[in-house]
Amino acid sequence: METLWRLSKRYSMVIEEYLREKIRGEPETLYEASLHIIKAGGKRLRPLLVLATARMLGGVEAEARALPLAAAVETLHNFTLIHDDIMDQDEVRRGVPTVHRVWGVPMAILAGDLLFAYAYRLAGEAADSGMDPATALRALREMTEAIVKISEGQAFDMMMEKKWDVSVSDYLKMIYLKTGSLIELCARLGALSAGASNEVVSLMGEYGRLIGVAFQIRDDVLGIVGDPKVTGKPVYNDLRRAKKTLPLIYAYSKLGEEERSRLRSLIGEKASDEELSKAAKMIENAGGISYALSLAREYSERALEIIKSLRAIDLEARSALEELAVYVVEREK
Amino acid sequence: METLWRLSKRYSMVIEEYLREKIRGEPETLYEASLHIIKAGGKRLRPLLVLATARMLGGVEAEARALPLAAAVETLHNFTLIHDDIMDQDEVRRGVPTVHRVWGVPMAILAGDLLFAYAYRLAGEAADSGMDPATALRALREMTEAIVKISEGQAFDMMMEKKWDVSVSDYLKMIYLKTGSLIELCARLGALSAGASNEVVSLMGEYGRLIGVAFQIRDDVLGIVGDPKVTGKPVYNDLRRAKKTLPLIYAYSKLGEEERSRLRSLIGEKASDEELSKAAKMIENAGGISYALSLAREYSERALEIIKSLRAIDLEARSALEELAVYVVEREK
Numbered sequence: 001m002e003t004l005w006r007l008s009k010r011y012s013m014v015i016e017e018y019l020r021e022k023i024r025g026e027p028e029t030l031y032e033a034s035l036h037i038i039k040a041g042g043k044r045l046r047p048l049l050v051l052a053t054a055r056m057l058g059g060v061e062a063e064a065r066a067l068p069l070a071a072a073v074e075t076l077h078n079f080t081l082i083h084d085d086i087m088d089q090d091e092v093r094r095g096v097p098t099v100h101r102v103w104g105v106p107m108a109i110l111a112g113d114l115l116f117a118y119a120y121r122l123a124g125e126a127a128d129s130g131m132d133p134a135t136a137l138r139a140l141r142e143m144t145e146a147i148v149k150i151s152e153g154q155a156f157d158m159m160m161e162k163k164w165d166v167s168v169s170d171y172l173k174m175i176y177l178k179t180g181s182l183i184e185l186c187a188r189l190g191a192l193s194a195g196a197s198n199e200v201v202s203l204m205g206e207y208g209r210l211i212g213v214a215f216q217i218r219d220d221v222l223g224i225v226g227d228p229k230v231t232g233k234p235v236y237n238d239l240r241r242a243k244k245t246l247p248l249i250y251a252y253s254k255l256g257e258e259e260r261s262r263l264r265s266l267i268g269e270k271a272s273d274e275e276l277s278k279a280a281k282m283i284e285n286a287g288g289i290s291y292a293l294s295l296a297r298e299y300s301e302r303a304l305e306i307i308k309s310l311r312a313i314d315l316e317a318r319s320a321l322e323e324l325a326v327y328v329v330e331r332e333k
Numbered sequence: 334m335e336t337l338w339r340l341s342k343r344y345s346m347v348i349e350e351y352l353r354e355k356i357r358g359e360p361e362t363l364y365e366a367s368l369h370i371i372k373a374g375g376k377r378l379r380p381l382l383v384l385a386t387a388r389m390l391g392g393v394e395a396e397a398r399a400l401p402l403a404a405a406v407e408t409l410h411n412f413t414l415i416h417d418d419i420m421d422q423d424e425v426r427r428g429v430p431t432v433h434r435v436w437g438v439p440m441a442i443l444a445g446d447l448l449f450a451y452a453y454r455l456a457g458e459a460a461d462s463g464m465d466p467a468t469a470l471r472a473l474r475e476m477t478e479a480i481v482k483i484s485e486g487q488a489f490d491m492m493m494e495k496k497w498d499v500s501v502s503d504y505l506k507m508i509y510l511k512t513g514s515l516i517e518l519c520a521r522l523g524a525l526s527a528g529a530s531n532e533v534v535s536l537m538g539e540y541g542r543l544i545g546v547a548f549q550i551r552d553d554v555l556g557i558v559g560d561p562k563v564t565g566k567p568v569y570n571d572l573r574r575a576k577k578t579l580p581l582i583y584a585y586s587k588l589g590e591e592e593r594s595r596l597r598s599l600i601g602e603k604a605s606d607e608e609l610s611k612a613a614k615m616i617e618n619a620g621g622i623s624y625a626l627s628l629a630r631e632y633s634e635r636a637l638e639i640i641k642s643l644r645a646i647d648l649e650a651r652s653a654l655e656e657l658a659v660y661v662v663e664r665e666k
Contacts, residue, residue: 025481030488083446087439106420109442110488113416116449117480124474133467140473141457147450148358155363155443 003316004323011051011070012044018071023118033103033111034118038078040094045215046073046186049324053190053204056317057310065130066193069139072123073186076143079115080150080182082108087158088241095232119143131193139189146185153177160244164252164264171249175216176209183212203306207325210303215328217296220245221289222333224280231333236276239267246295247288254286296329336649337656344384344403345377351404356451366436366444367451371411373427378548379406379519382657386523386537389650390643398463399526402472405456406519409476412448413483413515415441420491421574428565452476464526472522479518486510493577497585497597504582508549509542516545536639540658543636548661550629553578554622555666557613564666569609572600579628580621587619629662 019038025031047070054066084090085098086108092098100108123143127136156174160166187208191201222231223238224247238245248267252260259282266279283289303325312318352371358364380403387399417423418431419441425431433441456476460469489507493499520541524534555564556571557580571578581600585593592615599612616622636658645651 025485027485027488027492029492030485083442087442105438106491107488109416109420109445110484110491112442113445113449114481114484116446117477117484120453120473120477121481124470124477127470127474133470137457137460137466137470137473140453140470141460144450144453144457148447148454151443151447151450152358152360152363155360155440158439158443159360159362 001323001327003319004327007052007316007320008044008048011048014067015044015047015071015074018067019074022071022122023075023115029103029107030110030114033099033107034082034114036096036099036102036111037081037093038074040096042074042078042094044074045324046077046182047071048320049183049186049208050190050193052317052320052324053187054193055190055314056194056312056321057191057196057200057204058194059313062190062194065126066190068122068124068126068129069189069193070186072119072126072143073182073189075115075122076119076147077182079112079119080154082112082115084154086112087154090234090237092232092234116147126193135192135195139192142185142188142192146181149177149181153179153181157243161242163244164260166244166249168246168249168253171244171246172213174244175213179216179219180209180212183215184208200310203310207303207306207321210299210306211325211328214296214299214303214325217246217292217299218329218331220247221292221296222331224248224283225289226332236273236280239276239279240269240271242268246292247283249288250291251283251286251288254288255282293329300325300329334656334660336652337660340385340650340653341377341381344381347400348377348380348404348407351400352407355404355455356408356448362436362440363443363447366432366440367415367447369429369432369435369444370414370426371407373429375407375411375427377407378657379410379515380404381653382516382519382541383523383526385650385653385657386520387526388523388647389527389645389654390524390529390533390537391527392646395523395527398459399523401455401457401459401462402522402526403519405452405459405476406515406522408448408455409452409480410515412445412452413487415445415448417487419445420487423567423570425565425567449480459526468525468528472525475518475521475525479514482510482514486512486514490576494575496577497593499577499582501579501582501586504577504579505546507577508546512549512552513542513545516548517541533643536643540636540639540654543632543639544658544661547629547632547636547658550579550625550632551662551664553580554625554629555664557581557616558622559665569606569613572609572612573602573604575601579625580616582621583624584616584619584621587621588615592619626662633658633662 023035050066050070050073051063055063082099085093086100086105090098091101099111123140126139127133153174157178184205187204188201191204223245228235263279263282266275304322307321356368383399383403383406384396388396414426415432418426419433419438423431424434432444456473459472460466486507490511517538520537521534524537556578561568596612596615599608637655640654
């Protein structure tokens, strides 16, 4: 993962400086609330994907042209985090209290809305740094389609919390909408910045979709067997909210009626840590974790094949994208 | 107001059909929540302004080109209403329960986010119906700037609820950001659709800003002396939330220390209807209503002068915009 870390570190610094420079205004409280989660860090996976894709396909000039779009997707991602945290009533994110915990729900809604608008402002600035208007417009429109999908996916996710008859295919559709579509967008925007053909834009989009879905499956796995000290998220959060994660869906489908009702009784808002831990064990024993991991690995391998099939003009960026496809299924946080 | 009503009726039908046709998807619950306030009606003032401006300056072809943008601004407006209602804890809007009252806060946040994204989707479609990419991109970027302003304005508005040292100039800045900027945008988008010069785009923007601010001042006045049966809004809502409306700010500035503290004690969440009614009387007696109305009329007259100064190729649309400038300060709901 050496190349990935090197690029990631470099890009993170660039993006963080860029966002602090660009996201400024009044009232101060609103801007503090908007920057709170951005400043708390994060993997900056999405801008990395935009920039590395642009560089792989179009070299340093394409990378420079892609910078506003990279900043835009990170801003967009942070908007969704702020609103998701309100909806999920989460209290901690990236090791700091969530925005609505510090400033209250009204200001947090507004902080998310402001970042939403800033994502468009930043993306629009691509037209000021050498991107032709038609491509910049296309980038904004593709970004829009991703946000529609993310909103739909989040609604499906919330609605599934209240249901138990969720199939693997319902799940895969939901996480594509909620998580995969944005990562797909990132890869497409990188390719667009490089002036790639529609075919290459589509292939990169497919790569993004695959690693995005694999990333989310790994997230689900870490929510059940991950170390909260490493992940930075409260233990068994997903089980407490009865989130229909892949390990849970798979395990539930393999259990008999009696075990199902036992599993249901161990999960939810009122469950103790001990009960949740028992539920996690049941899911693991029923093969939920290994099933999820093997599916994620399959996605990762398909993504890897796509990258290998493409012509790269920058080999460092290509290595980083290859490593990224592996990282998403091996990460511990 | 005859011409205004005729155009308003025609445009409302077109816009409502357009939005119902375009805003569709899954999950059903999310889309129902998103369309709830749109379906409940509304003045459709913003799309009217886009369409009438396009028509006045560029005739029926410009009007047709502007339709996606007109639908976009109405969608945008409804997104802000859904989120504002959550922030302000309002229970009724356009005679129906607010979105968060029916579907809960999480789904209402999401419904607003979805409409936010749809506003961009619709505006982007202007490029599919004859608008060149550079102008379509400019329209999206101007829309973005308006949303940044609206978010900032809403934050200022919320923060002012907790303060008493609010000047008329603080107030005017806040309502320009919160309300005026979107109406300014509408007029600018109409002019852009007509291929107007930058000078005419700016003048139309100024017209929009003036009637937008006048519209909001009239809103403030109706919140104090309006008939809730006509306005459709709960009586004394603004006073209950200690909103710093222009009549209140002006009256407060004219009162002595003792009267000020009496006025403060009559306003707020805990005040009874009787106390709020006394506060309203105090504001009226201190000249708050007549001051606000005279300022709104001044804005309206300046807006009227701008329209009269412009060359129109459609006289019906010009008449409607002249009547609109008068309507915003004379309306009873």
